[in-house]
Amino acid sequence: MSTTDTSGRPAKRLSTSGTKRVLPGFGLSLGISLFFISLVLLLPITGLVIRAGGMGWEQFWFVVTDPRVVASYKVTALAALAASLFNCVFGLLMAWVLVRYEFPGKRFLDAIMDLPFALPTAVAGITLATLFSENGWYGQLLSQIGIEVAFTPLGIVIAMAFTSVPFVVRTVQPVLEELAPEDEEAAVSLGASDATVFRRILFPTLWPAIVTGGALSFARSLGEYGAVIFIAGNSPYVSEVISLMIFVRLEEYDFPAASAIAAVVMVTSLILLLVINVWQGRYLKRLNGG
Amino acid sequence: MSIEVQGINKFFDTFQALHDIDLTIPDGQLTALLGPSGSGKTTLLRIIAGLENPEQGRVLFNGRDVTQLHVRDRRVGFVFQHYALFRHMTVAQNVAFGLDVLPRKERPSKPEIRKRVADLLEMVQLDHLAGRYPVQLSGGQKQRIALARAMAMRPEILLLDEPFGALDAKVRKDLRRWLRNLHDELHFTSVFVTHDQEEALELSDQVVVMSNGRIEQMDSPLELYARPDSRFVFEFLGQVNVLSGKISEGTIRQGNAWVRLPDSCDNDDAQLYLRPHEVRLTQAPTEEAHLPFQIEAISVIGAEVRIELKPDGWACDELWEVGISHTEFNARRPQRGDRCYAVPEVGHLFCDHQAVPKTLDWSVAR
Known part of the structure; x- marks a missing residue:
């Protein structure tokens, strides 16, 4: 935070100095932003690491490799993967419909796309659990063809998919809106079929946005608690998610163990987002230069 | 291949973009569609290409009615004002695109495609840029690649929508001359849209002056300048x-x-x-x-x-x-x-x- 405007030099000097920024308020706004980020993000994360760090490496390893916890990693990761893959496809479709076609109710549909974010996750969880339970609307129909959703890993997938679909829609939508129709027209005038245009022209352009949306969706699903907990059934080794394991440790007043598991989730999410960002940065650089 | 346009009417909602357009473009000529913006020249070009459909009228290539034929089957080369290069593909991949997407039966073999691409890049004098991405090229280079891409299918008709519109004056002039030479060498029928009267007069064999969706006059550049039919043409040409x-x-x-x-x-x-x-x-x-x-x-x-x-x-x-x-x-x-x-x-x-x-x-x- 150092610009000449805090140095108190006379105005005349300032206007002639080369480092003077045109946009005002850089120091103040950056300062507040950093302070806030420290307060709401860095501080709790540091606390978490310190808590988990207090327990020693061996004990840490013991806690995070407990068979029941490991099973919950698997369940959570697989369910989150399935949910985010589903969201990549469905979210792309939604974004496509919202951008490419005109139909009555389009704006309404666009608005309710954000509902999963606005809805308290517990509300979503209870609603989904009710709908998919054996005598719920969907559950009844599905049980007739032998599919059980509530209180199985499939239920976890559905809850995760529901709460994180806006990530994909909202990252793909603006990219799709900015696509120039000329690219598609050029491809068609060169003889490409509609399927080829999508595969070779549209998809490569949308790909970074889809991956980002998918990664956000995945990261969010890893930590989803409220929506999942009501529909998951929570039977050990089968349908327990990580966030539940953390909660269980907390209930046992085993704070270091809870922190240790939480740290594993956090590091995984961070690494994932970092990798995606680096990869995307490279891909976009090839497209847009820089 | 000659192009004939008969009685074309085109509406966008209630706005009539083209009024009863009749036009014949002889085989092997370089024709300019000249007019101010909103005169319907680009719409006419897009109708010839098949990118727009007219409400009335017919388009004929060499006497064959192609009005109902889809763009992808008309086999015309189309060059866009802003190049429309595929950003995620290299220059070589861009040029090869038309050949790559051919049905398997008609598609040349990989080495053949490579050979064709190399020849095309040589034609536009950019063979050293084959591995670059579009973002690394200058405007003039991009437009030449776009042209090479359109020529890959060996079209008999080349349509260009304000091909030099986005380039600076010097590059524009070079590219104009270069296109004229290419045209004289290869003898395809080309139509280009422009709002620049100098460009139209310098480059083309025949100029079609348009305003408000109608053809004002169609003549050789010399005749057009010496004997304009209307006040509009007179004023527009200089x-x-x-x-x-x-x-x-x-x-x-x-x-x-x-x-x-x-x-x-x-x-x-x-x-x-x-x-x-x-x-x-x-x-x-x-x-x-x-x-x-x-x-x-x-x-x-x-x-x-x-x-x-x-x-x-x-x-x-x-x-x-x-x-x-x-x-x-x-x-x-x-x-x-x-x-x-x-x-x-x-x-x-x-x-x-x-x-x-x-x-x-x-x-x-x-």
Whole structure:
């Protein structure tokens, strides 16, 4: 935070100095932003690491490799993967419909796309659990063809998919809106079929946005608690998610163990987002230069 | 391959973009569609390509009706104003695209495609850029790659939508010349859209001037410039000087300005149109013309000196412009504010009650 405007030099000097920024308020706004980020993000994360760090490496390893916890990693990761893959496809479709076609109710549909974010996750969880339970609307129909959703890993997938679909829609939508129709027209005038245009022209352009949306969706699903907990059934080794394991440790007043598991989730999410960002940065650089 | 357009009408909602367009473009010619923005020239080009569908009318290639044929089956090369290169593909992949997407039966083998791409890149003199991505190219390079891509399918018709519109003046000129050479070498039929009259006149065999969705005139560049059919065409093709007045006794008059007409004319309201190079400047009026002016501005522009003139004792909507040579300028050294007289040499007379303008030549009468 150092610009000449805090140095108190006379105005005349300032206007002639080369480092003077045109946009005002850089120091103040950056300062507040950093302070806030420290307060709401860095501080709790540091606390978490310190808590988990207090327990020693061996004990840490013991806690995070407990068979029941490991099973919950698997369940959570697989369910989150399935949910985010589903969201990549469905979210792309939604974004496509919202951008490419005109139909009555389009704006309404666009608005309710954000509902999963606005809805308290517990509300979503209870609603989904009710709908998919054996005598719920969907559950009844599905049980007739032998599919059980509530209180199985499939239920976890559905809850995760529901709460994180806006990530994909909202990252793909603006990219799709900015696509120039000329690219598609050029491809068609060169003889490409509609399927080829999508595969070779549209998809490569949308790909970074889809991956980002998918990664956000995945990261969010890893930590989803409220929506999942009501529909998951929570039977050990089968349908327990990580966030539940953390909660269980907390209930046992085993704070270091809870922190240790939480740290594993956090590091995984961070690494994932970092990798995606680096990869995307490279891909976009090839497209847009820089 | 010749292109024929018959009775095309095109609407966008309630707005009629094209009115009854009839047009024949002979095989192997380079034709310009020239007009101001909103004149329908790009729409017409897109209809020929199949990117738009007309509400009425037909498009024929070599006498074959292609109106219902999809773009992808018309086999025309189309070049877009903003290049429309595929950003995620290298230059070579861009050029190869048309060949790559052919059905397996018709698709050449991989080495053959590579050979074709290399030849095309050589044709546009950019073979050293095969591995680059579009973002690493300059505007002129991008447009040449776009052209190579369109030519990969060996189309017999090449359509270009404002191909030089986004380029700077120097590159524009080079590329124009280069396209002309390429056209002369390969003899495809090409149509390009432009709003730049100089580009149209320089590059094409035939110019189609359009305004408000109609064809105003279609002619060779020389004919078009020498004998425009309408006031619009005359004004659109370059700077004009106008004297509007009344004709009586073979003289057109307004205020204290008059010009004696060399040919007999009916009494009528009329406008006399003169190009900057069709006017001489003198110190005193002649017996043919009395057009008093005051010099408003003098600008030395390249090969000639442009003099802007304000009418003195009569009126016109826009200032007159006369171009004189540097030699003439240096001999007389006119100053701003000087009084002078214009003498027409060749002019075009548009009478309100006559559809066709009359070309006047004072030097013949003299």
